[in-house]
Amino acid sequence: MNVRLLEATENPEEVICRAARNDYMSAFNADMSFEETMATVDGDDVEAKKRTLIGHLLDHGHFGPFEHPYATFAVEGISRSCMAQLTRHRHVSFDVQSMRYVTLDDVDPADVEAGELAVVPPSASDPDWIGRNQRGGAVDEETVARRAAVFGRSIRRSVEAYRELLDLGMPPEDARFVLPIGTEVNVVMTMNARMLMHVADMRAAADSQWEIRALTERVLDLAAEWCPVTFDHYDEHVMGRKNRLAP
Ligand SMILES: Cc1cc2nc3c(=O)[nH]c(=O)nc-3n(C[C@H](O)[C@H](O)[C@H](O)COP(=O)(O)OP(=O)(O)OC[C@H]3O[C@@H](n4cnc5c(N)ncnc54)[C@H](O)[C@@H]3O)c2cc1C
Known part of the structure; x- marks a missing residue:
């Protein structure tokens, strides 16, 4: 199995913070710098303020802002069984290698x-x-x-x-x-940060099958590089706890 990040929203955590701050300010957020947007958030600098706000959102179940940044992953060599489990997630967009065209020659x-x-x-x-x-x-x-x-x-x-x-x-x-259902398949999938955490809630859990769990753990590693404050906080405070992202 090979998992790579193909494309992702640039500055995802600025997008999350801007979206969240928009909800509580009268000014038009797009006219403000990021520093101005974060001015009233606790923290000594903008990175600390990001940590404060993102931690607060995740701890209080305010998950909407995490729907704005998207990431696209290329996955090589999972079984069709794993693919069937993965594609149950309805808010993820998929492209799946077709066995009507690819004949394993x-x-x-x-x-x-x-x-x-x-x-x-x-x-x-x-x-x-x-x-x-x-x-x-x-x-x-x-x-x-x-x-x-x-x-x-x-x-x-x-x-x-x-x-x-x-x-x-x-x-x-x-x-x-x-x-066989174990036949390997390549998949491209796109999801937002909220959905990524939801998939992780379900598929990185101990009762999930080893293959989709391994896939999810790789996706989470890439997500932690892409969106570090969010996925560090998720890893430490949310994953495996009761405060999951969907009922
Ligand atoms: C350990 C494990 C075992 C499983 N075993 C089986 C099994 O034996 N058979 C089987 O069929 N499936 C099984 N599943 C799949 C599981 O039931 C879900 O279908 C799958 O994980 C998709 O997750 P989700 O329901 O959260 O939906 P997602 O598509 O990931 O949607 C995310 C969230 O959006 C909301 N949502 C999405 N669509 C709707 C909707 N139409 N109506 C209301 N709310 C919606 C829900 O809150 C949902 O949790 C298993 C999953 C796991 C993790």
């Missing part, structure tokens, strides 16, 4: 069994891995080696069947039905 069947093409879950190689609703607990090395073999063989057979169906003239949009 460059994938070498010899590599498929070793984990190319489909995401291999950690439970296929880690005997101590315990997942949700698992029958039984940890297993021995021999059992996990058998899991890995069955998993790899199953993926390879699916890909061979897929290729055979294409050779028999079946359209890619129909031949893809035999491919």
Whole structure:
């Protein structure tokens, strides 16, 4: 899995602060400098004032201003299972690599069994891995080696069947039905800072599946570089607490 920030609103925290301050001032905010906008907020300098205001907004559930800055992420190599979970979030905009057009021609069947093409879950190689609703607990090395073999063989057979169906003239949009749910897909997604925190509330939580949790943690790392005051405060004071961003 690879996650990169493609584009994002410049000066996102100035936008958040300007939007929030707009609510409580009679003057037209666009005519003011940022320093003037923040004049009555507590803090020795403008950075401290940003921390005061953003912390106050998050702590008091005033989330609207966080809807103004947007970020676009490119995600490479998540499973279609993870993609299905991710795309349940209705306020995120998505573009998903299409298997009506992309036919996996460059994938070498010899590599498929070793984990190319489909995401291999950690439970296929880690005997101590315990997942949700698992029958039984940890297993021995021999059992996990058998899991890995069955998993790899199953993926390879699916890909061979897929290729055979294409050779028999079946359209890619129909031949893809035999491919596994673990097949890798690339996604571009855009969301605002409020939605990003909401996705993190749900998907960085311990009861979320490992793959979408890993994806969300990478998105959060990038968000912390893009919008540092907001996501530092979110990480320290909001995430995992009761003050979540949506009921
Ligand atoms: C651990 C876990 C297990 C899950 N298991 C399942 C499962 O077994 N089956 C399944 O189908 N889904 C499952 N989901 C998905 C989950 O039910 C949600 O559909 C998904 O997480 C989207 O989040 P959301 O409901 O907050 O909506 P989002 O689309 O992210 O919307 C954000 C917020 O906007 C508001 N909102 C958006 N649309 C509406 C609307 N139409 N009406 C009212 N309010 C709205 C809500 O406050 C919502 O919380 C699971 C999620 C998690 C994290």
